[in-house]
Amino acid sequence: MSGKSIDPVGGFSCPLPITDYKNVLLAHGGGGRLSQQLIERFFRAQFSNPYLDLLHDGAVFPVEEGRLAFSTDSYVVHPLFFPGGCIGDLAVYGTVNDLAMCGATPLYLSAGFIIEEGLPMEDLWKVTLAMQEAAKAAGVQIVTGDTKVVDRGKGDGLFINTAGVGVVPPGVAVGPRNARPGDRVLLSGRIAEHGVAIMSVRNGLAFDTAIVSDTAPLNRLVASILSMPEPVHVLRDPTRGGVASALNEVAASSRVGMELVEDLIPVAEEVRGACEILGLDPMYVANEGKLIAIVAPEHAERILGHMRAHHAGADAVDIGEVVADHPGVVLMQTRIGGKRVVDMLSGEQLPRIC
């Protein structure tokens, strides 16, 4: 376990494990000795924990009586490395956040790798380290996994699927159907940073201030909000499709309307500028470290204060309200005084953003 030192994303460095191959071969996914070596030296060495170490077809762990949350996402982000993160931490935080949006405490993740033949071992190693760091940061364990290799030209470097399991604490009842007229819509911070970071790097744009992805775990912020006596009705992380799509989904599920105030929705100056250059509406751009909480009006101030006390919610704001009128429709009061419909994204604004 030694070799040349590399400087992976995140600034920490760690020697690349001994491998006879500079690039991943088809045989690394064949289920034989090379597969075993890759799994042992990369994943098992980094993700080490008592459940994974059993090397069975799956992990077995104890649970208490109660409710479990279960979620999955595949990550196909392009490029694999981008300002503020890489596919590895995205894959961990994405599923951690999906579990958190169910009101759950995320505990265990699975990781399924689909590698294109020829991927530099060093890239796979950087991603592995990023996943390990992200799992540590979120307080979850990667307990089971799978590695497949597809022929050159039949993939795109690396795709990662993660699934996750978490426990929903007794009494928690968040769900997309629970928004009620009068509720306030709280947003945990500035939007559109993940999508703009990816698009800037893809389009070779340089800005005075680097725009970095907001990729971050939200489970501790959620745990903190849910520990308050004031109930939260809906939690949602506005990823693909952005704030607009997330709120449209909730409006449809809860059969309510929403009225937002454009001026209240925080967008960093450089992000707004980049959106203009790229022809994007920040409301539709993906976030990977933000959440929307919908709460009763009488509790909004207190919950907002609580969110702001947490670093992941430092810039939290109240962006509007849930209304009984126009169910399924999200309206926004614009800066120039009019009202516009914030529709669901109809096509593909940003492909392969996560």
Added chain:
Amino acid sequence: MSGKSIDPVGGFSCPLPITDYKNVLLAHGGGGRLSQQLIERFFRAQFSNPYLDLLHDGAVFPVEEGRLAFSTDSYVVHPLFFPGGCIGDLAVYGTVNDLAMCGATPLYLSAGFIIEEGLPMEDLWKVTLAMQEAAKAAGVQIVTGDTKVVDRGKGDGLFINTAGVGVVPPGVAVGPRNARPGDRVLLSGRIAEHGVAIMSVRNGLAFDTAIVSDTAPLNRLVASILSMPEPVHVLRDPTRGGVASALNEVAASSRVGMELVEDLIPVAEEVRGACEILGLDPMYVANEGKLIAIVAPEHAERILGHMRAHHAGADAVDIGEVVADHPGVVLMQTRIGGKRVVDMLSGEQLPRIC
């Protein structure tokens, strides 16, 4: 929900849902309206169940106190459709079987689709139906999922990841470290059928008797064996890398040797013939509906009888024993009287077999 009737794998037919598109577009994975339509009309319509229907970021279900098993696999099989099955039932049965090999009763699956732009909608629909049928056959529910689309030339039609959660009944203690000298090695049926079915179709080989994949759920066979008073030490399904790799892994984990008898290992005549033509050793060829059970010698006969009473284990046989000598090494007494080492598969025998 009408349209032309198609005849999907398995012989059942079902109208293709209305879609304006003959092929999958990038926008079907963008998180907007087209994504929502695809999910609604294909996956949600077919996989319908109370947990999935909540359309949240994840599924929430009740659990009793005890032990859970959690497993994942990505499926990249090429071609997507092959004699005896398709990527859809493979993806369901594969994860169901991995959970069963942990001694668990599989309950809930996730499904993550990575679709290459341009995949015919009809193919995706056939796969969806096959998954629904497979889930029904195995008695599991697909409760949460994710759909991504990658640009043309950056995937290969369709990759599917499934993860699964199951409950391990009290008292069950199967694990790859539990094989003991003296134990018998039981195999549930004829080997190498999945791999040979795939390779035949890929190489355009035709045989007098069609060789079909053995893809099948093993959870009911496992439940039946585990309900017996006689304990099972190890369960393993010999998928990628075949029986040889599976037994080598168990021999290494349990620090024991194994002695097999070649003549006792069942291989169908046409499969043996195809292996000769294709230059394959059946011991290394993938199975998708077979299991190995390692049990105490005094219980072997009874457990074998029990296996044979189940259709998935009708051809079950005792193929050899666990020994204290040569730990980590699997030996086989050959047909001509000698002994040879059945080594771990070192490279890639059959790429993209599952």
